Structure formats: C-alpha cells, structure tokens
Amino acid sequence: MTSQRAYSALPDGAQDIGKMVSSASEKLGLGDNQFAAGGFQLALIGGILAGVRLLGSHALDYIKKRIVVTAEFDSRDESYSWILNWLSDHPYAKKATQFSVSTTIARGAQKINGEGGDGITATTYFLPAPGLHFFWYKNRLLWMYRERVRPSGSTVATSGGPAVENITISTLGRSRDLIQSLIMEAQSKFIDRDKARTVIFAADQYGNWRRTKSRPKRPLDTIVMDPKLKNYIVNDAKEFLASESWYAERGLPFRRGLLLYGSPGTGKTSFIHALAGELGLNIYVVNLSSKTITDDTLSELVSETPTRCLLLIEDVDAAFVQRESKDAAVGITFSGLLNSVDGVSAQEGRILCMTTNHLDRLDEALIRPGRVDVRARFGKATKSQAQELFTKFFPQPTVTTAAPLLDLKSPQSTEAESKKTLEKDKFVTNEETKPFLTEKCPPEVAGTIGGAPSGSRLTKEQTEVLAAKFAEAIPDQTYSIAQLQGFLMGYKKTPELAVQHVDEFVRRAGSADVSGTAKVDFIGDESSTSADADKENSTYWEGSEEQERERKEFRAEKERARRDSMT
Numbered sequence: 001m002t003s004q005r006a007y008s009a010l011p012d013g014a015q016d017i018g019k020m021v022s023s024a025s026e027k028l029g030l031g032d033n034q035f036a037a038g039g040f041q042l043a044l045i046g047g048i049l050a051g052v053r054l055l056g057s058h059a060l061d062y063i064k065k066r067i068v069v070t071a072e073f074d075s076r077d078e079s080y081s082w083i084l085n086w087l088s089d090h091p092y093a094k095k096a097t098q099f100s101v102s103t104t105i106a107r108g109a110q111k112i113n114g115e116g117g118d119g120i121t122a123t124t125y126f127l128p129a130p131g132l133h134f135f136w137y138k139n140r141l142l143w144m145y146r147e148r149v150r151p152s153g154s155t156v157a158t159s160g161g162p163a164v165e166n167i168t169i170s171t172l173g174r175s176r177d178l179i180q181s182l183i184m185e186a187q188s189k190f191i192d193r194d195k196a197r198t199v200i201f202a203a204d205q206y207g208n209w210r211r212t213k214s215r216p217k218r219p220l221d222t223i224v225m226d227p228k229l230k231n232y233i234v235n236d237a238k239e240f241l242a243s244e245s246w247y248a249e250r251g252l253p254f255r256r257g258l259l260l261y262g263s264p265g266t267g268k269t270s271f272i273h274a275l276a277g278e279l280g281l282n283i284y285v286v287n288l289s290s291k292t293i294t295d296d297t298l299s300e301l302v303s304e305t306p307t308r309c310l311l312l313i314e315d316v317d318a319a320f321v322q323r324e325s326k327d328a329a330v331g332i333t334f335s336g337l338l339n340s341v342d343g344v345s346a347q348e349g350r351i352l353c354m355t356t357n358h359l360d361r362l363d364e365a366l367i368r369p370g371r372v373d374v375r376a377r378f379g380k381a382t383k384s385q386a387q388e389l390f391t392k393f394f395p396q397p398t399v400t401t402a403a404p405l406l407d408l409k410s411p412q413s414t415e416a417e418s419k420k421t422l423e424k425d426k427f428v429t430n431e432e433t434k435p436f437l438t439e440k441c442p443p444e445v446a447g448t449i450g451g452a453p454s455g456s457r458l459t460k461e462q463t464e465v466l467a468a469k470f471a472e473a474i475p476d477q478t479y480s481i482a483q484l485q486g487f488l489m490g491y492k493k494t495p496e497l498a499v500q501h502v503d504e505f506v507r508r509a510g511s512a513d514v515s516g517t518a519k520v521d522f523i524g525d526e527s528s529t530s531a532d533a534d535k536e537n538s539t540y541w542e543g544s545e546e547q548e549r550e551r552k553e554f555r556a557e558k559e560r561a562r563r564d565s566m567t
C-alpha cells in the first residue's frame with residue numbers, strides 16, 4: 001500500500017505502470033518483504049522503461065529511414081577520397097567557418113598528396129572540419145557529418161593504425177538519386193584528376209596500399225631501347241588486357257607476368273612507368289626488402305590491388321639474397337611470394353612486372369611460364385641508342401635558321417660561353433661530369449629525357465651532326481643510358497660542349513672501376529627467341545650465351561648445395 005501511495009507523485013502513465021508492478025509483486029507474495037518487493041518493482045520498472053526507449057529509438061529510426069536518405073563513406077575506402085576531393089572544391093568548403101586545412105586528402109592510412117601547386121609548395125585543401133555541416137547541392141539542402149573514430153578490432157589492416165574517419169551525407173526524401181549523382185560526380189572528378197597522370201601506390205607499414213605520388217604519364221618515345229622489343233611488350237600487354245573472355249573460356253587465370261632484367265640504369269623502371277602510362281594503368285609497388293612486409297601482408301596487398309593495374313616488384317632478387325644472409329628481419333619467404341603472386345586471392349587482370357639486375361640469382365620457380373610470360377633483357381646503350389639519346393636529350397628546335405655552333409676547337413671560348421648559359425641554369429653533375437661542372441640540378445622535366453629544356457638554338461640538322469659525333473665517341477654497349485644521360489646533364493644547353501668532352505668522359509669512365517658495366521649486354525631480337533618460346537611456351541628475349549651459361553652453372557651449384565644439405 002505504501003508503495004501504491006508513493007506512485008501518486010508520478011505522472012499518469014507512470015502511475016499506472018507503478019500500480020501494475022505493485023499488484024504483481026503482491027501476487028508473487030513479496031508484499032510483506034519490503035526490500036524484496038522494492039527491488040523487484042525497481043527492476044521491472046527499469047525493464048519496462050528500457051523497452052519503451054528501445055521501441056522509441058526503433059520507431060525514430062524507422063521514421064528516419066522513411067524520410068531521410070543517407071550515404072556513408074569510410075576513410076579506409078577509396079570512395080572517401082572522391083568525397084573529400086569533391087568537398088574541397090565545393091563552394092561551401094571555401095567559405096565554411098569551421099574547416100580543416102590539409103596538404104593531403106587522407107583516407108585513413110592512405111594519403112593523397114596535394115599534387116600540383118607550383119611544384120615547390122604542395123597544394124592546400126580546405127575541408128569542412130569534423131562535425132555537422134549543411135550545404136546546397138542541385139538546389140537541395142544536404143547535411144554532412146564528419147567524425148573521427150578509433151578503429152575497433154585489430155585486423156592486419158588497422159591495428160595500431162591512425163584514426164578512421166567517417167562521413168555521412170544525408171538529405172530529406174526517399175529517393176537515392178540526388179546522393180547517387182553526387183557520388184558519381186565526385187568519382188569522375190577524382191578520376192579526371194588522374195587522367196593524364198600515372199598514380200603510384202606503395203605498401204605502408206600497416207599493410208595498406210598508400211598513394212605515394214602521381215606523375216605525368218611518361219611518353220613511350222622517351223625510352224631509348226630496341227623498338228622491336230618495345231613494341232612487342234606494349235602490344236602484348238594491350239592484347240592481354242583485351243582478352244579477358246579468351247582467358248575465361250580456357251579457364252586460365254587472367255594475369256600476365258613480365259620480367260625485365262639487365263644492368264642498373266638501363267631503363268627497366270622507366271619503361272614500366274611509360275608502359276603504365278600507355279596502358280592507362282596505375283602502378284602498385286611492393287618492396288620485398290621492407291622489414292614490415294610478411295607473407296600475410298603481401299598476400300593481402302596483392303589481393304587488394306584493383307582489377308586492372310600494374311603490380312611492380314623491383315629488384316626481386318634482393319629480398320632473397322638478404323634471406324640467405326640470415327637477415328631475420330626480412331619477413332617474406334620465397335613460398336610466400338609464390339603464393340601471393342599466383343594464389344587464388346591474386347587479382348585478375350593485373351600485370352605483374354618484376355625487375356632484377358641478376359637474372360641468374362632468381363629461382364627457376366619464380367620465373368617459370370605462367371608466372372613470367374615475357375622476359376625482356378635491357379642492355380647497355382648501342383651506338384645508335386647513344387645517338388638517339390642525344391637527339392632526344394636536346395629536343396628538336398622550333399627555330400628554322402641555323403645558329404652558329406659553338407667553336408669546338410677553342411676550349412676557352414666554349415667554356416666561357418657555357419658558363420654564361422649555366423648561370424641561368426644550375427644543375428647537378430654525376431661523377432663523370434664533376435671535373436667540368438659542379439652546379440645544382442633542377443627537377444626532371446617530364447616528357448624529355450633528363451630534362452634538357454625545349455627550344456634548342458640549334459637546327460635539327462646541327463643536332464643530328466652532333467649526335468652522330470657523340471655516338472662515334474661512345475663505345476658500343478659499354479655504358480648504360482643512365483650513365484650517358486648523367487653525362488649529358490652536365491651540358492643541358494650546350495650540346496657542342498658535350499661532344500667536346502665526350503672523349504674525356506670515356507677515358508675517365510674507362511679508367512674508373514667499371515667492372516661489371518663494361519661487360520657487353522645485348523637486347524635479343526625476335527628471331528633469336530622463337531626456339532625458347534616454343535620450348536617453354538612463353539616468350540623470352542634471351543641474353544647472351546655467356547649469361548645463359550652463368551645461369552646454368554649457378555643453378556647446378558644450387559642444386560648440388562641442396563643435395564649436400566639433404567645427405
């Protein structure tokens with residue numbers, strides 16, 4: 001009775017609940033025990049109120065779903081970058097009083113640097129700060145909520161990683177069309193941004209792909225190499241990308257493997273960049289020597305590459321040389337690598353490009369047909385390639401009248417003249433050019449080899465004469481293109497001086513320790529490869545016999561060591 005009286009102070013609805021609870025406790029025979037009855041009643045009231053609240057929030061949720069459309073974006077997903085990029089361009093972001101300033105468009109662990117700008121300072125993005133924002137889109141009011149949350153759980157991808165961000169964009173109504181069109185617009189704006197560029201992704205320490213930079217697409221014709229080999233690889237890759245159904249009909253995994261091998265500085269990486277540009281693919285780079293990469297992260301990374309991309313593993317031999325030298329910190333195993341590149345989770349439609357300076361150090365299993373379909377050897381510059389490099393380095397002029405060539409026979413006048421030119425144009429020199437020039441170099445100019453400024457003062461014919469002289473002085477297949485380019489960098493505006501000093505460069509390089517670089521490489525031609533291609537059902541651009549013999553000896557030695565260790 002006491003408790004019934006106490007309920008009279010409560011509002012009508014709650015009084016009724018109180019009375020019902022009280023009579024229930026009496027029916028249960030708890031009325032005499034004040035403590036038991038009180039506890040029971042409190043528990044029952046709490047339960048009923050929680051139920052009412054739950055029902056209320058469900059009802060609210062239900063109503064919200066009927067009248068509000070919401071899209072959610074998670075910073076771990078690519079779509080988050082589309083939205084941030086879109087928002088940074090929206091008039092609201094430009095006048096929002098609560099905004100965050102960023103030089104990157106970050107999506108969780110992945111950062112998209114503010115590319116562009118003036119090339120010195122990064123582009124700055126102004127974004128609505130975390131919290132609630134209202135803005136207009138196509139004459140409709142939208143609201144956005146941006147928040148930062150700590151990732152829950154500890155998957156490989158998120159453990160210890162930075163905070164995750166969420167954005168929700170909502171509007172009144174029942175149709176998704178408006179928000180969908182916003183998303184499509186954001187996506188195409190984002191894609192357009194990268195159309196003329198090759199985007200490079202690398203694995204970060206959390207096992208996520210992280211966008212590291214984007215570069216203007218490198219034109220294929222800036223790569224000096226055997227044109228037959230160049231065309232072969234490009235056409236092969238194009239044909240591959242267009243043959244998805246052919247692979248599907250035969251039940252073959254839709255993947256292609258490419259191995260580029262040869263001395264350092266012969267253009268393997270540069271060619272891959274140009275190839276990616278030509279195919280319109282982005283590059284995903286894996287560094288096997290990285291201490292944070294394990295079999296699991298590699299497999300996860302490979303499976304997370306997009307369906308069309310170029311997966312690049314540079315210096316593929318390096319990780320396993322370190323492994324053999326018992327560097328316990330290297331977390332990748334050879335079988336882990338094999339499983340990742342051709343395991344079930346490996347993405348379809350990707351071109352795997354591997355590079356190495358030491359073909360002979362690669363395990364046969366890694367480069368067997370199916371994993372590597374095309375092998376291409378990159379050799380030292382032939383005379384004609386040296387000539388081509390020279391003409392590409394000093395681009396064809398727009399001038400039609402011949403300028404007087406600098407007097408090559410009068411070193412004093414040419415040195416003085418070149419100094420004058422160089423005052424305006426500082427540059428770095430490599431070892432070969434040090435004796436002549438010691439200035440600082442501007443960043444590489446995209447689209448030209450090495451960065452020689454366009455609009456030379458010489459005519460095409462004059463440049464060609466100099467190029468022929470340059471090639472004459474360069475011994476065949478002795479220097480890498482990078483070495484020759486390094487030398488030419490010292491004479492960005494004075495091709496005559498380059499020709500004047502080329503003999504000295506050759507003499508110096510000859511007297512320096514160039515063991516290993518003086519060895520003659522060659523780029524095989526198509527005819528010399530057909531036998532191997534038939535034999536191994538794969539297209540090979542083979543190296544010299546000597547290299548092949550070295551490889552066989554190396555394999556035999558490895559086999560002997562394996563057998564010895566078993567006995």
Ligand SMILES: Nc1ncnc2c1ncn2[C@@H]1O[C@H](COP(=O)(O)OP(=O)(O)OP(=O)(O)O)[C@@H](O)[C@H]1O
Nearest residue numbers: 222223224225263264265266267268269270481482
């Ligand atoms: N064949 C080439 N055509 C045009 N440029 C080249 C060529 N070879 C080298 N270079 C230039 O030399 C530099 C180094 O080239 P690159 O990194 O592509 O060589 P690499 O063969 O991948 O070397 P490494 O084996 O050491 O990685 C770049 O600036 C590139 O522009």
